[in-house]
Amino acid sequence: MEKCAVCQKTLTRDEIGITKKLINRGAESFLCKECLARRFKIEVKDVDRLIENFRRDGCSLFL
Numbered sequence: 001m002e003k004c005a006v007c008q009k010t011l012t013r014d015e016i017g018i019t020k021k022l023i024n025r026g027a028e029s030f031l032c033k034e035c036l037a038r039r040f041k042i043e044v045k046d047v048d049r050l051i052e053n054f055r056r057d058g059c060s061l062f063l
Helices: 013-022 033-040 044-056
Strands: none
Touching (some): 013 044
């Protein structure tokens, strides 16, 4: 089980995928949606939208 590098929350596959997509495909530590949103100064709903857009586009991180 992967944990958020900032808050230690247990992560979902989508959170791991969006960290890889937005920060670094080779990342070995990951952020939850809340911490990602804070880092990029966006809302959590925006992170959710990004995940859905990447999934719809067929990104292999979100299958």
